[in-house]
Amino acid sequence: MTALYPLALKLTHKKVLIVGAGKVALRKLTGLLDTGAEITVVSPEILPEIQKITQIKIIERPFESEDVKGFHIIYAATNQPAVNDSVAQNIEDWQWFDDTANPQTSSFYTPAVVRVDGLVVAISTENKDPVRAKSVKQKLTDFLLGSIKS
Numbered sequence: 001m002t003a004l005y006p007l008a009l010k011l012t013h014k015k016v017l018i019v020g021a022g023k024v025a026l027r028k029l030t031g032l033l034d035t036g037a038e039i040t041v042v043s044p045e046i047l048p049e050i051q052k053i054t055q056i057k058i059i060e061r062p063f064e065s066e067d068v069k070g071f072h073i074i075y076a077a078t079n080q081p082a083v084n085d086s087v088a089q090n091i092e093d094w095q096w097f098d099d100t101a102n103p104q105t106s107s108f109y110t111p112a113v114v115r116v117d118g119l120v121v122a123i124s125t126e127n128k129d130p131v132r133a134k135s136v137k138q139k140l141t142d143f144l145l146g147s148i149k150s
């Protein structure tokens with residue numbers, strides 16, 4: 001596999017679309033909320049925790065192919081692989097796309113992120129072991145918090 005390339009992106013005023021509004025979508029949203037991105041969610045059913053978020057636009061219906069137009073970053077996070085695939089098929093070359101359940105069609109993956117004392121550390125397993133990314137995040141957080149105290 002070719003090497004992945006990490007970036008620290010400024011997302012202020014960038015347009016982000018999340019297709020689906022379940023548990024995975026909520027996790028992506030949680031990571032994006034403080035970034036200044038302009039976030040839209042499209043999904044027929046919306047988790048109550050997502051419904052409560054005031055600074056995002058919610059479109060309460062199934063995905064339509066035109067929805068991806070103009071978005072810089074698009075996540076497919078539905079529980080329907082065929083819907084995620086139809087999002088992928090409408091992505092243009094300049095758009096960044098993450099099918100949260102399909103590395104083949106994705107052009108990036110979402111890392112686990114640690115923010116401690118002015119450091120931002122992103123941990124990726126190159127999509128091989130997300131649970132390991134979560135566990136390394138916890139250990140690194142404990143280590144960094146410990147190193148601040150000492």
Ligand SMILES: C[C@@]1(CC(=O)O)C2=NC(=C\c3[nH]c(c(CCC(=O)O)c3CC(=O)O)Cc3[nH]c(c(CC(=O)O)c3CCC(=O)O)/C=C3\N/C(=C\2)[C@@H](CCC(=O)O)[C@]3(C)CC(=O)O)/[C@H]1CCC(=O)O
Nearest residue numbers: 027100101109110111112124125126127128129130133134
């Ligand atoms: C790091 C984190 C960031 C985030 O999501 O924001 C993240 N997953 C997290 C948690 C988590 N993921 C899963 C569980 C349930 C475990 C269980 O069942 O016990 C939990 C734990 C939980 O939920 O607590 C399962 C899982 N995840 C993926 C699949 C594959 C699939 O669906 O096919 C499966 C099913 C696997 C299976 O069933 O075998 C795929 C992806 N998960 C990624 C990221 C990307 C790759 C990152 C990398 O390179 O390592 C990618 C490709 C999605 C993407 O790129 O968007 C976040 C850490 C939370 C934190 O920060 O605390």
Ligand SMILES: NC(=O)c1ccc[n+]([C@@H]2O[C@H](COP(=O)([O-])OP(=O)(O)OC[C@H]3O[C@@H](n4cnc5c(N)ncnc54)[C@H](O)[C@@H]3O)[C@@H](O)[C@H]2O)c1
Nearest residue numbers: 020021022023024025043044045062063078079083100101
């Ligand atoms: N990336 C990860 O970390 C991870 C972890 C576990 C599972 N998964 C995968 O992600 C999928 C989603 O998981 P979840 O727990 O969020 O599921 P979920 O059931 O909580 O949510 C699915 C969402 O998709 C929406 N949806 C269904 N059809 C749609 C359509 N036509 N248009 C737009 N939205 C539509 C539903 O309304 C719902 O909001 C799972 O099926 C699994 O394959 C990924």
